Each structure stands twice: as structure tokens, then as C-alpha cells.
Amino acid sequence: MANTATVQKEWLLVDAENEVLGRLASKIAMLVRGKHKPTFTAHVDTGDHVVVINADKVRLTGGKMDYKEYQRFSGYPGGRTVEIAKDIKRRKPHAMVEIAVRGMLPKTRLGRAQFTNLHVFAGSEHKHAAQNPRKIDLNSIK
Numbered sequence: 023m024a025n026t027a028t029v030q031k032e033w034l035l036v037d038a039e040n041e042v043l044g045r046l047a048s049k050i051a052m053l054v055r056g057k058h059k060p061t062f063t064a065h066v067d068t069g070d071h072v073v074v075i076n077a078d079k080v081r082l083t084g085g086k087m088d089y090k091e092y093q094r095f096s097g098y099p100g101g102r103t104v105e106i107a108k109d110i111k112r113r114k115p116h117a118m119v120e121i122a123v124r125g126m127l128p129k130t131r132l133g134r135a136q137f138t139n140l141h142v143f144a145g146s147e148h149k150h151a152a153q154n155p156r157k158i159d160l161n162s163i164k
Contacts, residue, residue, distance in 0.1 A: 024063040029056075031139075032070040035148075035155035038119060039076040042083055047122035049163050050074065054139050055127065058163065067132060071139045073155050078115035078144040082107060092121065115144040 034053060038046055052058055056068030082090060090107040110117055119142050127133040141150060 024061045024066050024068050026066060029061075029066065029068050033150065033153040033155035034070050034072050035157045036072060036074045036160060037076055037157070038074050039079040041080055041160065043080050043118060043122055046080060046160065047119065047126055049160050050119075050140065051123050051126035052163065053158075054123065054136050065132065067136055067139075069136050069139050071141065071150075071153070071155075073148050073150050074116075074119055074140070074142045075146050075148055076144075077119045077142050078111065080119060087111075092118075116142040 036046075036050060036053075050072055053072050054069045056062050056070065059068055062068050087108050088106065091104050092107065092110050093102060093104045095102050105113075107118065120140065123140055124137055127136055141148065143149075
């Protein structure tokens with residue numbers, strides 16, 4: 023079993039251009055959790071740091087761009103705000119990928135800590151070049 027002292031974290035680079043959102047998010051969630059490693063331990067953060075570029079070029083199938091709704095709640099009565107996918111993509115292009123991956127992580131303290139290993143950028147430039155992230159092909163992940 024792995025523990026925090028023996029975990030080997032890696033930096034991975036994923037290009038989201040022309041990828042379907044749900045399929046992309048499930049593979050990224052697997053990388054962030056560490057389920058692709060033979061040393062996966064459910065109660066330890068064994069996942070890698072994942073840098074996602076071109077998040078603004080992610081695809082939604084069918085007509086979801088026009089009717090998929092994202093909602094948030096302010097905590098006040100009547101504070102529910104609903105926004106459709108194309109408005110979210112225009113306003114915050116990286117948010118759709120972050121929301122999709124967050125929904126696929128555990129809803130625990132560990133899941134919130136694992137979510138900090140995800141770094142999403144709208145364009146092809148990112149600020150983690152010093153970590154030398156290894157480019158990974160999503161088709162090679164099962």
C-alpha cells in the first residue's frame with residue numbers, strides 16, 4: 023500500500039482540442055486520482071498533476087451546447103442561477119472541464135485535495151512549463 027511518503031507524482035500534459043467533454047473528463051479524473059497506477063491506494067492521494075490545455079476547444083455532442091444547463095446557488099432564497107453551456111464557454115472557457123472532472127472525483131476531503139492537482143488552461147500556453155509535463159495521449163488510456 024502506498025502512503026504519502028512513497029507516492030511518486032508526475033506532471034502530465036493533456037491536449038483537449040476536439041475531445042468530447044465527458045470522455046475527456048473521465049480519463050482526466052482517472053489520472054488525477056491515480057487509478058492508472060499499480061500502486062493505487064483508495065485513501066491516499068496517489069494521482070498525478072494534470073495540465074489541460076486548449077480547454078476552450080472541447081466539444082459537446084448533439085445539441086448540448088444549446089441546452090445543457092449549469093446551475094449554481096448563492097445560498098440565499100431565490101439565489102439559483104442557471105447558465106447554458108455556450109454562455110459558460112464564452113465567459114469562462116476552462117470551467118466546463120473543471121466542473122466535469124470535479125463531478126467525477128470523490129465528494130470527500132481527499133477528493134477536494136485531488137482536485138488541486140488539476141490545472142486547466144483555455145489556450146495552448148500554460149504556466150507549468152518548468153515542471154516539464156509529459157504529453158500523454160488519451161487514446162492510450164483504457
